[in-house]
Amino acid sequence: MTHAPTHPNANVFRGNTVQHAASTLVQDQKFLQRRKPFQTFMFMLFRASVVLNALALAVICGFVLFYGLPAVNWEFLTAHPRDAMTAGGIFPCILGTIALSYGSMLIALPWGVCTAIYLHEYARPGPFVHAMRLAINNLAGVPSVVFGLFGLAFFVTLMQMGVSLLAGMFTLAALILPLIIGASEEALRSVSQTYREASLALGATKWQTLAKVVLPAATPGILTGAILGIGRAAGETAAIMFTAAMFFSPKLPGSVFDSVMALPYHIYVLATAGIDIEKTRPLQYGTALVLIVLVLGMNLLAIIIRARLQRKLR
Amino acid sequence: MITLSRRKKDTIIAGAFQTSAGLCIIVLFLIMIFLFVEGLPLLNVVPPLDFLFGTAWYPTDDPADFGILPMIAGSLAVTGLSSVIAIPLGLMTAVYLSEIASPRMRSVVKPLVEMLQALPSVVIGFFGMVVVAPFLQQTFGLATGLNLTNAAIMLAFMAVPTITSISEDAIYSVPNELREASLALGATRWQTISRVVLPASLPGISTAVILGMSRSIGETMVVLMVAGGAAMIPGSLFDPVRPMPASIAAEMAEAPFKSDHYHALFATGMVLFIFTLMFNILAAWIAEKKKQVGVSTL
Numbered sequence: 001m002t003h004a005p006t007h008p009n010a011n012v013f014r015g016n017t018v019q020h021a022a023s024t025l026v027q028d029q030k031f032l033q034r035r036k037p038f039q040t041f042m043f044m045l046f047r048a049s050v051v052l053n054a055l056a057l058a059v060i061c062g063f064v065l066f067y068g069l070p071a072v073n074w075e076f077l078t079a080h081p082r083d084a085m086t087a088g089g090i091f092p093c094i095l096g097t098i099a100l101s102y103g104s105m106l107i108a109l110p111w112g113v114c115t116a117i118y119l120h121e122y123a124r125p126g127p128f129v130h131a132m133r134l135a136i137n138n139l140a141g142v143p144s145v146v147f148g149l150f151g152l153a154f155f156v157t158l159m160q161m162g163v164s165l166l167a168g169m170f171t172l173a174a175l176i177l178p179l180i181i182g183a184s185e186e187a188l189r190s191v192s193q194t195y196r197e198a199s200l201a202l203g204a205t206k207w208q209t210l211a212k213v214v215l216p217a218a219t220p221g222i223l224t225g226a227i228l229g230i231g232r233a234a235g236e237t238a239a240i241m242f243t244a245a246m247f248f249s250p251k252l253p254g255s256v257f258d259s260v261m262a263l264p265y266h267i268y269v270l271a272t273a274g275i276d277i278e279k280t281r282p283l284q285y286g287t288a289l290v291l292i293v294l295v296l297g298m299n300l301l302a303i304i305i306r307a308r309l310q311r312k313l314r
Numbered sequence: 315m316i317t318l319s320r321r322k323k324d325t326i327i328a329g330a331f332q333t334s335a336g337l338c339i340i341v342l343f344l345i346m347i348f349l350f351v352e353g354l355p356l357l358n359v360v361p362p363l364d365f366l367f368g369t370a371w372y373p374t375d376d377p378a379d380f381g382i383l384p385m386i387a388g389s390l391a392v393t394g395l396s397s398v399i400a401i402p403l404g405l406m407t408a409v410y411l412s413e414i415a416s417p418r419m420r421s422v423v424k425p426l427v428e429m430l431q432a433l434p435s436v437v438i439g440f441f442g443m444v445v446v447a448p449f450l451q452q453t454f455g456l457a458t459g460l461n462l463t464n465a466a467i468m469l470a471f472m473a474v475p476t477i478t479s480i481s482e483d484a485i486y487s488v489p490n491e492l493r494e495a496s497l498a499l500g501a502t503r504w505q506t507i508s509r510v511v512l513p514a515s516l517p518g519i520s521t522a523v524i525l526g527m528s529r530s531i532g533e534t535m536v537v538l539m540v541a542g543g544a545a546m547i548p549g550s551l552f553d554p555v556r557p558m559p560a561s562i563a564a565e566m567a568e569a570p571f572k573s574d575h576y577h578a579l580f581a582t583g584m585v586l587f588i589f590t591l592m593f594n595i596l597a598a599w600i601a602e603k604k605k606q607v608g609v610s611t612l
Contacts, residue, residue, distance in 0.1 A: 035502050035504070035505065036502065038504065039502045039503060039504035039505075042504050043414055043504070045406065046406045046407075046409055046410040046414055047410060047414075049402070049403050049406035049407050049410065050406075050407050050410050050411075050423055052403060053403065053407055053426065053427065053430060053471075053474060053478075054423075054426055056430065056471045057426060057429055057430045057433070060433065060437065060438065060441050063441060063445060064437065064441075110334075111334055111337065114330070114331050114334035114335070115331075115334050115335040115337075115338055117331050118331035118332050118334065118335040119335060121331075122328055122331055122332065123335075131339060132335055132336075132338060132339060134595075134598060135338055135339040135342045136338055137594060137597075137598055138342055138591060138594045138595070139338065139341060139342050139345075140594075141525065141528050141529075141532070141590050141591075141593065141594040142342075142345060142532070142587065142590060143531075143532025143533070143534065143559055143586055143587070143590055144532070144533075144534055145532070145534040145559045145562050145563050145583070145586070146345065146349065146532070146583050146586060146587050146590075147345070148562075148563070148566075149348075149349060149352070149562065149566075149579075149580055149583045150344065150345045150348050150349065152566070153348040153349075153351070153352050153580070154344060154348050158348075174341050174345075177338065177341070181338070205320050205321065205323070205324045206324055206328070207323060207324045207327045207328075208320075228432075231432055232432070234434075235432070235433075235434025235435070235436070235437075236434075237434070237435065237436045237534070237535045238435075238534035238535055238538075238559065238563055241563060241566070241567070242566050242567070264434055264436040264535075265436075267436050267437070267440055268436050268439075268535065268538075268539065271440055271443060271444075271539065272443075272538075272539060281444075284440065288436075288437050288440055291434055291436075291437060292433070292434070292437055295432055295433070295434055296429055296432060296433075298432075299428060299429055299432040300425075300429075303425045303428065307421075
C-alpha cells in the first residue's frame with residue numbers, strides 16, 4: 001500500500017472502510033446492548049421456574065396443612081376408625097405405615113449396604129459388575145405398581161404369605177433397595193482412601209479395615225440413605241395395594257402374617273371409594289397431613305444430617 | 315495360625331458380600347419371570363396383536379375383550395404432555411441451580427427440590443382431585459376435571475425433581491475451563507450457558523429427560539386418582555384417560571384370582587415393564603456411549 005496515498009481514490013477507499021467499520025461497530029454495539037437485556041430476561045425465566053417449583057410444593061403443603069390441621073387432634077391420632085370409616089381416628093394406619101416402612105428397612109438396609117460394600121470395596125470392573133449396575137439401575141426404574149404385581153405373584157401367592165405385613169415389607173424392601181445401595185456407595189466413596197491404606201499398612205485384613213475403619217466413617221452417610229428410604233416406603237401406595245394393605249381392620253395386626261391398614265392407602269380409599277366421600281373430607285385432609293409430616297419430616301432429618309456431615313468434611 | 319484363620323474369614327466375608335450383590339440381579343430376574351409367568355397365559359386366550367392393538371377393553375363381559383391400545387395411548391399421552399411441562403421446568407431449574415444461584419440460594423433451593431421429590435404420590439393425586447379438578451372443570455366448562463391435562467400437570471411436578479437433579483449433576487460436571495474460555499472471548503453468561511455449557515452436558519441432560527419420562531409413565535397413584543379412568547383413546551386434552559398403571563391398580567382388587575382378567579392385568583404390567591426397561595436401557599446407553607466431554611477431549 002506504499003502507493004496508496006498518491007492514488008486519486010485513496011481517500012474514498014479509506015472513507016469507505018472507515019464507514020464500513022463504523023457501521024459494523026454500530027451493529028456490534030446494538031448486538032452487545034441487546035444481548036445483556038436478553039440475558040437478564042432469560043435469567044428471570046430461570047428464576048421463575050424455580051419459583052414455580054417452590055410454589056407447587058408450598059401450595060400442596062399449605063393446602064394440606066390448612067385443611068388438615070383442624071381435623072387432627074389427640075383422638076384422631078390415637079383412636080380407631082368408627083361408624084363405617086366416617087369418624088374416629090387413624091391410629092391403625094399410623095402404626096401400619098410405621099411397621100411397613102421400618103420393617104422394609106430392616107430387610108433392605110443390611111442387604112443394600114452389603115451390596116454397596118461389594119460394589120465399592122471388592123468388585124473389579126468386569127461383566128459381572130457391569131450387569132449388576134445395569135440391574136440396579138433398572139430396578140430403580142421399575143414402576144411401583146409392577147413391584148406390587150411381583151409381590152402379589154411371588155410373596156403373597158407363591159411364598160404363601162398372604163396379603164400381609166410381611167409380604168408388604170419384602171415388596172417395599174425390593175423397591176427401596178436401589179436407593180439404599182446408591183446412598184451407601186456414595187457414603188463409602190466419601191471415606192478417604194488414606195484411611196484404608198493406613199489400616200492395611202498396620203497389618204489389618206480387608207474385613208478388619210472395613211469393620212473398624214471404613215464403615216464407622218461411612219455410617220452417617222448410610223444413615224441418611226436409610227432415613228430417605230423409610231420416607232419413600234412410608235409414602236408408597238401402589239406397591240402395598242395388593243400385598244399388604246387392607247381398607248378396614250377392626251383390630252391391630254397381631255403378627256406379621258396379618259394385613260395392615262396404611263396411611264397412603266387410607267387416603268386413596270377414602271378419597272375415591274369411601275361411603276361418603278364429601279363427608280369424610282376432613283378425615284382425608286387429616287390423614288394426608290399426618291402422612292406428609294411423617295414423610296417430609298424424615299426427609300428434613302436426612303437433609304440436616306447431610307448438611308452437618310458436609311460441614312464436617314470441609 | 316491366626317493369620318490363616320483371619321485370611322479364611324476374609325474370604326468367607328467377601329463371598330457373603332458378593333452373594334448379597336448377586337441377589338440384586340436375581341430380584342430383577344424374579345420380577346421379570348413372575349410378570350411373564352402370570353401374564354403370558356393370557357396369550358392363549360387373546361392373540362398378542364389383538365391384545366396390544368385391540369381398542370376394546372371389556373374384561374368382565376362374556377366374551378371378554380382384552381385390548382390395551384387405549385391404555386397404551388393413555389400412558390403415552392399423559393407422559394408426553396407431562397414432559398412438555400416438566401422438561402423445560404426441570405432443565406431451567408437445573409441451570410439455575412448450577413450456573414446462576416449463589417451458594418446460599420443453592421443450599422435453599424436444592425432441599426426444596428428434594429422435598430418435592432419426596433412428596434407421596436397419593437398426596438399429589440389427592441391434591442389433583444380436590445383442587446385442580448374443580449378448577450379445570452369451572453375454568454374450561456368441562457364435564458369432568460379428572461382428565462388428561464390434570465394428570466399431566468400433576469405428573470410433571472413429580473418428574474421435575476428427577477430431571478433437575480440428574481441434569482444438574484451433568485451441568486455441574488462441565489469443566490470450568492470451558493466456561494472461562496467462553497467468557498474470555500467476550501460471551502455473556504447466557505451465551506456461555508446456551509452455546510457451551512448446555513451442549514457439553516447434553517448426554518447427561520438426555521439421560522435426565524428419559525429417566526424423568528420413565529418415572530411419569532410408571533407413576534401409578536396420580537393417574538389412578540386424577541386421569542379420569544375412561545378406557546378410550548384420547549381425542550382432546552380434556553378427555554379422561556386410563557393409563558396402564560391405573561388400569562392395573564384399579565382392577566386388580568376385583569379380578570378373580572388366576573382368571574383371564576387377572577392374567578390380562580399382569581400382561582399389562584409386562585407391557586409397562588418393557589416400556590420402562592427400554593427407557594432405562596436407553597438412558598444407560600446414552601450415559602455410557604456419550605461420556606461427557608472433558609477438557610482434554612476438546
